[in-house]
Amino acid sequence: MEGVAPAVSLLLPRASARSPVILAADSTRRSSAARGITRIPKLGSAVSTKRTVAAVRLLRIEKGKAFVDLLNETANDSGENEMGYVERTLGFSTRYLEDRDIRLVTVVVAGTVRWKRYLDYLIMSLCSEEKLFREMEPLLLQILRIGFFEILKLGVPAYAAVDENKSQCSTAQCLVVSVVDPKPGETIVDCCAAPGGKTLFMASRLLGQGKIWAVDVNKGRLRILKDAAKAHGLDDMITDIHADLRQFAKDTAAKYDKVLLDAPCSGLGVLSKRADLRWNRQFEDLEELTSLQDELLDSASMLVKPGGILIYSTCSIDPEENEKRITAFIQRHPEFVPQSVCGYVPTEFITDEGFYSSSPTKHSMDGAFAARLVRSVL
């Protein structure tokens, strides 16, 4: 184990470590300042489809929603099976894996399940405190188990397993914050803020001038945001508000320069954080989710000052949750006009309609969507 530990520990989150989002923000800002240019955040290397499928499958097995012999599904081609959900959110399904990849996924899934107790013992031994292991994001834990299994039981070189699995971990969307483009002195509401990755990144870009109101209905997740803000010395710029956005928008008369709605969605980023709910979700729930997204958009729009900007984002690639929500919103709110994200993110992420869109298959990174909408000055 000793020889392996330094390599695998690279995969582990540390209690004292700054979040990947903040680190990315810092490096982007530092290098930008040094060179006097707007830097494009560095994208992760290619994300392995088979590892993603294995991680998702393991998550489902843990929730009692699937079995180890995963890839029987490919034989009977059962159409909109459970992996159809993965396909809709990630853009691929097990049906598109090659036979040898299917075999590898099966070996990794079965082996990881078989050795789970041992793998967990190793992972836990590298965590600075037990709490870190107990409260680890469910998807991250699966990715770590896979990495350990590959290194220890399949003999995959540590550098290869670390690199591939680190790519799997590197999400939750620096480019979405680039779409917001927070500027010193601005007032910003982050409507669905917890656990706070984007709030902290945005606060760091205000360079000590400006204010962010971080609203979230989930008290526990909001506490994580609050603690992280304190740890990063950003707490004087962030006011956390425990509230349902719909009520908050009704109760306040204040208007803000920018309002970010990072909506609850069906995407992997949310799955990893709320796996307990998401793996029980049925396809019919999409309708419920899109109506919530509409309601939250309506509420968020009430907070935008004339001439201000509303940014809608999700970590989904499903048009139902993205473009279609914007189209419906503009019909209800003609006072808002979409503004192209051109100039805020690299062109490869800009759709024909001027929205931001990243795709796991096209960009080898998490799928995400963002739209900028300007409120008319009248």
Ligand SMILES: C[S@@+](CC[C@H](N)C(=O)[O-])C[C@H]1O[C@@H](n2cnc3c(N)ncnc32)[C@H](O)[C@@H]1O
């Ligand atoms: C996609 S997550 C937000 C991730 C966050 N922006 C970040 O970057 O860390 C969606 C959040 O919406 C919150 N949420 C869901 N319904 C809400 C509501 N009605 N009012 C406020 N927050 C809500 C959830 O608690 C969850 O934390």
